[in-house]
Amino acid sequence: MSPFRKFLIHAVITLVIVGGLGILGAAVVVxxxxxxxxxxxxxxxxxxxxxDFALDRSVSxxxxxxxxxxxxxxxxxxxxxxxxxxxxxxxxxxxxxxxxDAGKGMLPLPNNLAQTAREKSAEYIYWVVANGIRMxxxxxxQFRLDEDDLWAVVAFVExxxxxxxxxxxxxxxxxxx
Amino acid sequence: xxxxxxxxxxxxxxxxxxxxxxxPGGDSERGRIAFQQYACATCHxxxxxxxxxxxxxxxxxxxxxxLYIAGVLPNTPDDLVLWLADPPRISPGTAMPDLGVTERDxxxxxxxxxxxx
Numbered sequence: 001m002s003p004f005r006k007f008l009i010h011a012v013i014t015l016v017i018v019g020g021l022g023i024l025g026a027a028v029v030v031x032x033x034x035x036x037x038x039x040x041x042x043x044x045x046x047x048x049x050x051x052d053f054a055l056d057r058s059v060s061x062x063x064x065x066x067x068x069x070x071x072x073x074x075x076x077x078x079x080x081x082x083x084x085x086x087x088x089x090x091x092x093x094x095x096x097x098x099x100x101d102a103g104k105g106m107l108p109l110p111n112n113l114a115q116t117a118r119e120k121s122a123e124y125i126y127w128v129v130a131n132g133i134r135m136x137x138x139x140x141x142q143f144r145l146d147e148d149d150l151w152a153v154v155a156f157v158e159x160x161x162x163x164x165x166x167x168x169x170x171x172x173x174x175x176x177x
Numbered sequence: 178x179x180x181x182x183x184x185x186x187x188x189x190x191x192x193x194x195x196x197x198x199x200x201p202g203g204d205s206e207r208g209r210i211a212f213q214q215y216a217c218a219t220c221h222x223x224x225x226x227x228x229x230x231x232x233x234x235x236x237x238x239x240x241x242x243x244l245y246i247a248g249v250l251p252n253t254p255d256d257l258v259l260w261l262a263d264p265p266r267i268s269p270g271t272a273m274p275d276l277g278v279t280e281r282d283x284x285x286x287x288x289x290x291x292x293x294x
Binding site for chain 2: 040041042043044045048052093095096097098099101103104105107108109110111112114115164165166
């Protein structure tokens with residue numbers, strides 16, 4: 001037997017053993033229930049960071065073909081505000097407005113969308129609103145809101161970073177229910 | 178060596194005498210969980226809480242050494258509990274809403290924050 005062939009056989013056997021031990025270890029973690037799924041305990045740091053990074057990469061990889069329409073029309077933002085007040089503020093809160101109890105009790109916590117608007121593109125926010133994010137509590141809205149409404153929500157979210165608590169309260173007063 | 182140790186202990190005792198390491202009646206581990214459960218982690222960077230990377234409010238790092246709460250109250254445990262109970266009452270117009278923190282939870286949260294040096 002050539003030395004290379006011998007090396008290859010050893011390498012394959014090692015990989016099978018290591019892979020088998022990995023699967024066995026994962027099975028032990030799952031079956032014993034040692035990993036806590038309670039919403040009062042965050043993931044361990046490495047698990048959280050990997051999931052958070054994977055989430056961001058997953059959304060970013062799916063934005064091809066989405067192009068935001070013009071979002072600066074004030075009437076579009078007003079339409080978005082109505083929807084935001086109806087369906088978003090319960091979990092995400094707003095400037096000076098806390099989330100409701102359900103939003104506070106969630107893990108992961110729903111993002112502060114003023115920060116999201118600063119950090120992400122309109123297309124990114126649209127994708128998340130339309131498709132939701134599995135196992136985070138973020139619902140998909142595309143079967144509840146039509147295309148124009150989805151973009152209206154994005155148009156309002158884009159304005160959040162410039163809204164003070166007083167400014168948000170004024171929108172709330174100005175735009176009737 | 179022993180003298181240096183004694184000096185350090187003394188120095189530490191003097192420097193920190195006004196900051197309790199653990200507040201009486203406050204459970205800092207429970208307070209740490211409360212920081213998730215009142216959505217504080219959404220808006221603040223909080224040491225020791227995984228995923229608490231919010232930039233809406235100030236980072237709560239080195240809390241025990243901070244002088245003021247929200248720039249308006251001296252940073253004492255009592256005033257922190259007062260602030261947590263209803264921020265807009267203390268500082269009208271603040272973006273930090275009243276999150277409905279109970280007094281017991283506020284003491285636990287204060288206990289956690291004052292453990293951050």
